[in-house]
Amino acid sequence: MKNIVRPIAPDNLAAPGGHYSHATVANGFVFVSGQLPIAPGGGKLTEASFEEQTRQVLDNVKVALVAAGSGIDRLVQVRVYLDAIENWPAFNTLYAEWAGDARPARAIVPTGPLHFGFKVEVEAVALA
Structure with a gap:
């Protein structure tokens, strides 16, 4: 039996800026592409504070998860890319509020500058 990969394109997220889907569902898993601090209407939050950017990114991840039938x-796993490791404590606080009782495996990767000068990007894997 051939496995099916189903792309997810939520109406309440800005269109992807490249050749990818916001998420895909395959073999009982949801794979969420790296989400940036881009508002649903397409506005890039480049000048926003780290906290505002983080909230938008986490909102985008949640929207993609829900659109894929998950939450x-x-x-299962979350990967976080930060422009500076000094932003880790603030991210961790906001993430804990957002994730609640969920405690997936997680990696924090300090990267230096991100695309468009953003400060944070998050990708994730979940059960469908």
């Missing part, structure tokens, strides 16, 4: 409580 925060079904997260």
Whole structure:
């Protein structure tokens, strides 16, 4: 039997800026592409504070998960890219509020400058 990969394109997220889907569903998993601090209407939050950018990114991840039939409580792994490791404590606080009781595996990767000068990007894997 051939496995099917189903792309997810939520109406309430800005269109992807490249050749990818916001998420895909395959073999009972949801794979969420790296989400940037881009508002649903397409506005890039480049000048926003780290906290505002983080909230938007986490909102985008949640929207993609829900559109794929999943949710925060079904997260398996989260990868976080930060422009500076000094932003880790603030990210961790906001992430803990967002994730609630969910405690998926997680990696924090300090990267230096991100695309468009953003400060944070998050990708995730969850159960469908």
